[in-house]
Each structure stands twice: as structure tokens, then as C-alpha cells.
Amino acid sequence: MYRRHLLGATAGLAAATALPRFAIGQGTGGSAARVLKFVPQADLAVADPIITTAYVTRNHSYLIWDTLYGFDEDYKPQPQMVQGHVVEENGRRVTMTLRDGLKFHDGEPVRARDCVASIQRWAKRDALGQVMMTVVDELSAPDDKTILFRLKQPFPLLFEALGKPSTPVCFMMPERLAKTDATTAVKEMIGSGPFRFKPDERVPGARVVYERFADYVPRADGPVSWTAGPKKVNFDRIEWHVMPDAATAANALQNGEVDWWEQPPGDLQALLRRNRNVNLEIQDPTGLMGMARFNHLHPPFNNPAIRRALLGAVSQADFMTAVIGTDKSLWREGVGVFPPDTPLATDAGMEVLTSRRDYDKVKADLAAAGYKGEKVVLIAASDFPSLNALAQVGHDMLKKCGLNVEFVSTDWGSVVQRRASKEPPEKGGWSMFFTFWSGVDMFNPGVQQALRGNGQSAWFGWPTAPRLEELRNAWFEAPDLEAQKAIARDIQLQAFQDVPYLPCGQYFQAWAYRRNLTGVLKGLPMFWNVQRNA
């Protein structure tokens, strides 16, 4: 090859590789303007919202499936698929009427029997749904438009249960899919929501694609708020691009290759804030609530006095600083069992968490409670930075308290397996793990699994706390918000006695999106109402 041929070929190659940047640069005009590129918090591993409680699946499902009721920013259920409802016979008969024009993505109309089957499948998995079904005498579809509940007794939380955004959400599916066993994933993503799922374009672990459902009819009334109100769509196509590496996602957002990143970590937020094309906003006021979960079956944490003693060691500020940094606008301490600023939040008994931290006193209390140096196995997920941060601080806290701690650092997959073991810690079991729950999954006793005290049937850790269960049952029957608040106060006081877990504070996850996006809704990442300005 002659030198000039080589130079010519090199120049040609350079020209060819320069083309795509030009093409990418055109991304804000033409058809690209109708495509929204979103980086979700994680890959969509499981697409069925009923068999999993994963938040990423819930967010994906709100695109495809609709709900009978939405949830607004005041945490109140509002009619969504239903036109309205009638409550009769002192609350024992509730009739819901579906809106006109509701259609599934396969062209079939949404019928009341689809909704009945969907509610039944959801209720098998959802804690609040299970309670609801205990008071349901009859759930039927007298005609295509009408859903009928006959109740043994009034259930004031019926509409909240059907509209709550905590997982699993009561999504409406075609009857043929809703008949699937509640522990087996549905095979098709057919809903009546504002977007259709594109299975042919899905690359698991990398990309999920949705396109606008042309036959979707948004509600005509009500303000758009959280999952309630008219779902007006301004994009033809939503693409989820999974990026496991945070630095890559940050670069892609800054470069305009994606529009919206759901969970920028704390250490990259300062960088993004400096970019004038990027907006960072906290849109979910309920945040994420950290907790240290005890194994109540085995020593030392089968002793409530030991668990109570550790309340005096918790420094929520330390936990939250490790998770999200020193910017106090991003986290909160002095957090009890309900998210602050939500209807049931209370300061009852909070001095156990807010008083001065005194490790000598904690050590003395532990000794008085009968701690004899039993091994504490702390299992930690090192592949989730926020969970790892909680566990590292927790490890230090337990050591400062003089506990005999074995720190098992592993991946989340191993944590979720090991925490299911009821064996003693020295035989492959565990004593404590840390996790986060979304605030919407904790804002009342009906949805908060970690507050249950139903022993072997409870969430991992299996606390037995009969008084907590009594209070929970009383809360279901509370006639109004004031009565609910009074019970919530008692629940928190009781929780500080039984200590099913240690509250570790609350942090707020900012979303990062290009500044030319407007109409981003508060609450969960929703893809209606949002639009791109020129």
C-alpha cells in the first residue's frame, strides 16, 4: 500500500465516523423530539407488577396498565378508570362504574369482569388487599360497566387500597391475564394504560420501549397529580435505557443522549447541578426510609429489651450522611415509623431517637437487658451503594455498643436468600440487615410490612407483637383521619417498645432531567404530562 492510499483510507474512515455525531446532534428535532429517553433506577428484571414488589416494575407498569383509582399529592384516592362510585347500605355495598371508551392494547374493551379478576389476583399478593378481601362478601361484575363490592362490614380504606401507589399496585389487566396464578408472571404486557409495551424491541438488561397508545382516553376532569387526573401524553415513544454505571449515565445526560435519569447518586449530584442544561429536583416528598431489621427469632435480638437499648445508639444523621452526603436538604433525621409530613406522621415517643446519643448508657442497658456476648451476624449488600453505606455505619454503631458483630459483606442476591433463613445466625442464619423502603410503602399501617407483628407470617425478621397487630386492625376500622392519627400515635409508641426495626432516617432521591423537559409530575416517575420544549 502506498502512503497516500493509507492517508486516503484514514481520511475516509474519519469522515465516516464523524457522520453519527452529526446525526446525534439532530436529536432535538423531527421525530426525535417525540422520543423521551429515560434511565431507570435498575433494569426491568420482572415485568409483572403483581408477582414482584420491585419499584422499577411498578413504574414500568404505570405506563402500560391503568388503575381504578389514582393517588393525588394529598395522598387521597381519586377516580381514574372509574367514572364514579356509589356507597350504599351504610358502607356495605359499593358500586363502581367504569368510564366510557376504556380499551385494552389488544383492541378489546375494558370490562368490569377484567377488573374483578385483576382485583382478585392483586389481593392475593398485597397485604392491604388481603385485609380487604376478609371483609368482602361478594366481588362481582353485574354488567360490563359495573363492579360491585358487597362487604361484611364497612371498609373505609377500600378506595385507598385500589388506588395506592405502594407495591404491589392494583393494576387492571384483561381477564385472561388476570386469571394467571398470582405467583406466576403474566406472559403478555397488555393493559389499558397510556402506553403500549413493545416486546420486540426489549433487550433485557439494556432497553425497554413503549409507544403511545392512540386509543387511550384520558379522564376529562380533575387536576393531574401523582397518579391521579388526566394522563395526557406528549411523546410518541418512551425508551428506557438501562445504565448500570452511574458515571456513564451522568455523562449521557450531560451530553443530551438521554433526557431523564431517575436516581443520580449523591456524589454526582453536585456535578450535575453545575450543568446549566440539567435540572435536579426532588419530586417524591415521601423519600426513602432506611431501617435496620432484626431477626426476632434468635438471640440476641429475640430479646425486646436488647432491641430497645439499641434505639439509643441510632444516629440517623450518620446513616443519612453516609448514604447521600452532607447536604441536609437531601435527608432528614428524627424520623419515626411513618414518613414525616405524611398524614400519620407523629412525634410520639421520638425522644428515644432524638435525645443525646450515649454509648456508655447503651452498653449498660444492653448488659441490664441480659446481653452476654452472643454473636450478631450483620448481612450487608455491597453491590447497592446506599445499602452498603447503611450497613457500614450500622456495623460501626453495633461495635461501639460493644456487640460481638460478624459483618458479612455480600451481594444483594445473597442477602435476600440468607434473610429468608430462620436458622440461628451460627448455622447460616442472620441477626440484622439494612434496607430502604419507599415512603409510599410506609405511610400507613396497612401498607407497611415491616410494622407487622404476626410472627412466622411476618416479613423477614418475623417479629411477634400482638399489640401492634391489634392496633393495625383497629386502624383499618377507624372511621376518619383523626381516629387514624390517634391509632398511628399508639402504633409508634408500641413500635418503640417492640422495636421490629430501627428507623435509620429518610433521604430524598433527586431526579435529574434536561432543562427543556417541563411538566414532570411529583411522586413517581410518570410519563404523561411531561413534554419537551423547543
Next chain:
Amino acid sequence: MFAYIVRRVLATIPVMAIVALFVFSLLYIAPGDPAAVIAGDQATPADVERIRASLGLDRPFLVRFGEWVFRILRGDLGVSIFTNLPVTRMIAQRIEPTLSLMVVTLFLAISIAVPMGVVAAWKAGSWIDRAVMAFAVLGFSVPVFVVGYLLAYYFALELDWFPVQGYTPFAEGLGPWLSNLVLPSVALGGVYIALIARITRATMLEVLQQDYIRTARAKGAGQGTMLFVHALKNAAVPIVTVIGIGVALLIGGAVVTESVFAIPGLGRLTVDAILRRDYPVIQGVILLFSFVYVLVNLLIDLSYTLFDPRIRY
């Protein structure tokens, strides 16, 4: 030759069988539970148990292994526990980006490393030689992800020459395809370039001492002809061997590179599957990687006959 190829292909069968048994057993005893991952953090233990039963994960080892082997013999790698998609389809979706990354990296690495090694040997002891060796040390020492971030920062964010991340299929054009592959290939190629350059230099140094090189010089052969025709061809066997061995290096490096540049390839598929304990996918991908490795080694062995006519099978 044909008989040799048949023998080598047949020899892959027991190798693959051992790999299959090893992978299945390892995953069986490894901690982790896909049912718990599917159910999510908020699920109750009873929910997890029901999902485990519905997936058939509560059945004995031998039953599950027998079923898996039977399916593999029919060419069926099974279905992902999480996505319900056939593993073959998931692999097919991911194979092009990884293959593209490896081919471009290989091309880039060989085109840079071999001349570098040859020149370093020719100018042994000079500043050129020292510069090449310094580059080789750097290539070995700097992790792929560090190089990747630096390249992305400078060439994508600062200069805006290339996209930060993603992959464009070859079918959408050579330009877009290459544009997404340049930075990852350079990042991934660093170690590979270092490896090939060093082995090329070492082998060339030895060859350049041979009598036939002196003869070629005495006959008046040009420097280029002498280096790249007479010497390099005779040094090719160890170089090709290292290139073949380096394929394993590339597979390993692809996992990191695909994460840094968000390339939806087999590396990321493997990592995701391992983190979730998606057993059928892990087993399928590892079998594929093993097969590719065995195949590459076979091709390398066969290529020896091209460079050294004395080698016959």
C-alpha cells in the same frame, strides 16, 4: 488435516460436558435465590416460597440437572427465570455488540501492537524501544474502566467527537456502528496492545538474530521486507498464540467495557444474570464462552500451518 479437525471438534464434547457439569454444580451450591430477587424486597417469606415452587427451584439437584442436559442436547438453553424469554434469544440479541467490540478491538490492537513490537525490536535499546515498553507497562497497569472514563470525558464530553454510550447495530450503517465502538475498543484494547506488542518484540528480537536474517540483509533486502516479510512471518506462531489466549482477556474486559459504555452485550448480560441468579442465562452464556474459547484455540492451531509449513496435522 481433516481428520485432525474432526478429532479436535469431537474432543470439544467432553470439554463442554465437564464445563456444563461444573457450571451447574457451582450455581447449585452458590448462595442466592432467584425467587427472592423476583419477589422483591417487600415480599413476605411465604410469597418467596410460592414463587420458588412455581419456578420449580425446590426440586432436587439431579432432576433439575437431568432436565437441563436433556434440553441442551436438543439445542434448547432454556428460558430466563426473570424475563421468560428463551436464553438463545437473549444471547442472540447480545452477541452482535460483543462480537463487534471484540472484532474492532482485535483489529485495532493487532494493527497497532504488531508494528509497535516490530519497530521496538528493530530499534532495540533506543528511545523508541523504551517508549514502546513504557506504553506496554502503562497498558497493563491502567484499568480498563479508568481509560474508558478518561476517553469518554475527553472525546465525548469535551470534544463531542463520539457518543458517550450505547451501541448502534451494523445494519444501521458503518459510520454509526464505528462511532459507538471507537472509544470502547481503544479502552479495551490497551491491555491487549501491550500484551501483543511485548510478545512481538521479544519474538522478533530472537528471530532477528537468526542466520537467515543476516542472509536476507546480505542479499540486499530492504529494511521493510526484511522485518515484515522474513522476520515477522517466522515470529508469527507465538504472536498468534498470544492473540488466541488474549481472547479470554477480551471476554473478561468486555464485561467492564460494556458497563462503562452501556453497550448491551454478552458481558453485561452475564453480570446481570449472576447478580440475579438467573441460572439458565448464566449456564447458557458460560457454555457459549467456553465453546468460543475452544473454537478460537482450534483456529489458532490450524493457523500455524499457514505460518510454518513444517507444521502438519
